[in-house]
Amino acid sequence: MTTKPPMRDALxxxxxxxxxxxxYEAATIDDIVALAGVGRRSFFRYFPSKEDxxxxxxxxxxxxxxxxxxxxxxxxxPVARVCDAARLVLGMYAENPTFSVQRYRLTKxxxxxxxxxxxxxxxxxxxxxxxxxxxxxxxxxxxxxxDVIAAAVVAAHNNGLRTWLRSGAEGDAGAAVDHALxxxxxxxxxxxxxxxxxxxxxxDVVIVITKRxxxxxxxxxxxxxxxxxxxxxx
Amino acid sequence: MTTKPPMRDALxxxxxxxxxxxxYEAATIDDIVALAGVGRRSFFRYFPSKEDxxxxxxxxxxxxxxxxxxxxxxxxxPVARVCDAARLVLGMYAENPTFSVQRYRLTKxxxxxxxxxxxxxxxxxxxxxxxxxxxxxxxxxxxxxxDVIAAAVVAAHNNGLRTWLRSGAEGDAGAAVDHALxxxxxxxxxxxxxxxxxxxxxxDVVIVITKRxxxxxxxxxxxxxxxxxxxxxx
DNA sequence: GCTGCCATGGCATCGAGTACCCTCAATTAT
DNA sequence: ATAATTGAGGGTACTCGATGCCATGGCAGC
Numbered sequence: 001m002t003t004k005p006p007m008r009d010a011l012x013x014x015x016x017x018x019x020x021x022x023x024y025e026a027a028t029i030d031d032i033v034a035l036a037g038v039g040r041r042s043f044f045r046y047f048p049s050k051e052d053x054x055x056x057x058x059x060x061x062x063x064x065x066x067x068x069x070x071x072x073x074x075x076x077x078p079v080a081r082v083c084d085a086a087r088l089v090l091g092m093y094a095e096n097p098t099f100s101v102q103r104y105r106l107t108k109x110x111x112x113x114x115x116x117x118x119x120x121x122x123x124x125x126x127x128x129x130x131x132x133x134x135x136x137x138x139x140x141x142x143x144x145x146x147d148v149i150a151a152a153v154v155a156a157h158n159n160g161l162r163t164w165l166r167s168g169a170e171g172d173a174g175a176a177v178d179h180a181l182x183x184x185x186x187x188x189x190x191x192x193x194x195x196x197x198x199x200x201x202x203x204d205v206v207i208v209i210t211k212r213x214x215x216x217x218x219x220x221x222x223x224x225x226x227x228x229x230x231x232x233x234x
Numbered sequence: 235m236t237t238k239p240p241m242r243d244a245l246x247x248x249x250x251x252x253x254x255x256x257x258y259e260a261a262t263i264d265d266i267v268a269l270a271g272v273g274r275r276s277f278f279r280y281f282p283s284k285e286d287x288x289x290x291x292x293x294x295x296x297x298x299x300x301x302x303x304x305x306x307x308x309x310x311x312p313v314a315r316v317c318d319a320a321r322l323v324l325g326m327y328a329e330n331p332t333f334s335v336q337r338y339r340l341t342k343x344x345x346x347x348x349x350x351x352x353x354x355x356x357x358x359x360x361x362x363x364x365x366x367x368x369x370x371x372x373x374x375x376x377x378x379x380x381d382v383i384a385a386a387v388v389a390a391h392n393n394g395l396r397t398w399l400r401s402g403a404e405g406d407a408g409a410a411v412d413h414a415l416x417x418x419x420x421x422x423x424x425x426x427x428x429x430x431x432x433x434x435x436x437x438d439v440v441i442v443i444t445k446r447x448x449x450x451x452x453x454x455x456x457x458x459x460x461x462x463x464x465x466x467x468x
Numbered sequence: 469g470c471t472g473c474c475a476t477g478g479c480a481t482c483g484a485g486t487a488c489c490c491t492c493a494a495t496t497a498t
Numbered sequence: 499a500t501a502a503t504t505g506a507g508g509g510t511a512c513t514c515g516a517t518g519c520c521a522t523g524g525c526a527g528c
Contacts, residue, residue: 007507027405028483037507041486047342050484119345122352144393144414148421151389152382180378187382187421241476262514273477284515459500 006117008046008056010036015053024054025109025219048102051116054103058120061092069131079149079188080136082128083181086157089124093161104165108230148189156180170215242280242290244270249287254336258288260348272442279356285350288337295326299358303365312369313383313422316362318393323358324411331403332450354396357389383422439466 014036018027029050033040047053065085072081093100108111129150136142160177252261263284267274281287282401299319302429307313327334341347363384369375394414 018499029485030483040504040512041508045487048485078264114356118352118356119349122348141413141417144390144417146387147393148386148418150415151385155381155385156378159378180382183375183378184382190260263516264514275477275479278516279476320491454518 007036007038011038011043012053012056016099016102019106020052022180024106046167051113054106055117055120057092062087062120062123062127064088066127067129072131079153079185080134081154082132082150083185084151085128085131086153086181087174087177090157090161090173093165095171097173101165101169104162121158123207125150128153143170149184152184152187153181156184241270241272241276245272245277245280246287246290250333250336253288253340258340258347258456271301277292285347288340289351289354291326295323296357296361297352298322300361303361306365313387313419316366317419318388319347319362320358320364320415321408321411324391324395324407327399328407331407335403338396355388360382362387368427384389386421387415388416390418396415 011032015027018035023099025103028122029043030040033043043053047056065088067083068085068088072078087202107117124129129146132146132149133143136145139145157177157180160180161173163180164171164173245266249261249266252265252269256265263277264274265289267277277287281290298323302319302322303315305313341351361381366380366383367377371378373379391411391414394411395407397414398405398410
């Protein structure tokens with residue numbers, strides 16, 4: 001498990017060579033194994049499906065992320081921890097910039113690969129949401145909060161990552177993702193984190209009068225409208 | 235396109251019957267078409283893949299959502315509009331509760347279907363993000379904001395939807411999703427909220443007094459507590 | 469009549485994925 | 499040293515989803 005079999009790398013190299021010069025669907029498994037000089041059966045020993053050869057290291061990255069989240073202390077901010085976990089995944093992309101860009105262009109134009117990437121990203125998101133769900137276990141809407149924040153963090157990460165990939169992996173990937181993640185942190189900075197807003201008077205109150213049967217989302221919308229009237233809308 | 239071919243419905247019914255009594259993978263296309271009494275080739279005329287028969291109406295729902303977003307006026311709040319678009323999708327699930335629950339249980343335990351559902355949800359999310367991206371075109375981080383909010387709305391919608399589905403489609407689906415979406419709205423408040431008619435015209439009212447910086451979830455909980463005090467919760 | 473048109477059905481084929489069995493080398497036991 | 503075991507790699511046949519091509523059959527319109 002710790003040793004790196006050369007056959008696996010040979011299969012990835014052969015596969016990407018054919019995918020790039022001939023397209024993903026046009027390159028068959030037989031073509032790949034013929035180019036790599038191995039038997040057809042051996043391909044499926046190393047990759048459970050044809051799509052897996054395009055994401056050869058996500059299994060390891062997912063394990064790394066899970067371990068990182070499990071090593072979290074109870075003292076640190078959950079949102080910050082999750083953002084750091086996302087940065088961990090970014091590191092894997094940044095290790096091989098050219099490979100990441102090739103895969104990005106491939107994934108963008110092959111629907112099957114895009115669908116597979118979604119299932120990969122979904123597992124990352126579930127890892128984040130499960131961690132947050134445990135940290136927010138005592139909150140009223142802990143699971144909901146966990147799901148939404150995890151989705152937001154993943155979306156921000158992907159936004160920064162894709163911006164970097166679209167540019168051909170020039171510039172600093174970490175900067176783009178840090179900027180995107182900061183956007184999420186700013187939206188949910190409420191709890192024990194750094195509260196940088198201007199100090200307001202404690203006796204500043206809001207009075208809400210509403211019908212009993214009004215949907216809750218409409219009530220809150222009105223509250224926000226009242227807040228935005230003279231306050232600081234972030 | 236407007237006419238409903240009975241053969242399509244027959245295929246869906248036959249497919250679900252076999253999926254439920256035998257499992258998804260164990261039921262082959264030949265079994266389905268044999269049960270439906272049609273030719274094998276006809277299946278792929280109505281459904282491009284085996285997975286599509288499990289989500290027979292998402293194509294229409296996606297078109298409905300796109301149309302709904304295109305019909306948006308420049309005056310209304312983008313986030314509210316996107317939340318309403320999500321509620322539109324919920325309506326499709328609520329139309330056939332038993333069917334939705336069956337599909338939910340099927341999708342939960344078949345990895346292939348879960349992956350396919352992700353690609354479906356991804357298209358919804360892209361529609362929302364594209365709409366928000368256009369509305370936030372003049373903002374500094376418009377695309378980023380659009381991606382993050384779209385992901386949060388979808389995550390909240392799915393959280394509420396799955397809560398409802400897990401309960402066997404008992405109770406009000408709209409209430410669960412409204413509550414979840416309100417959570418997202420609370421995070422990204424501000425910007426041009428439309429205030430409609432003043433609510434003090436009705437006699438049955440609820441009055442809430444709270445401090446300005448109180449977290450929104452706490453306010454909502456107080457309101458709901460006040461509602462449950464003597465009236466009908468929800 | 470005849471002529472397109474369209475929905476359907478019937479093969480034939482391709483390619484991904486799997487099950488089963490074979491070979492060969494290295495190791496270990498006797 | 500020889501036999502037995504183990505494990506990586508290879509080969510073959512099969513299943514099944516998916517596509518392409520063509521035949522059939524009803525149903526306009528003139």
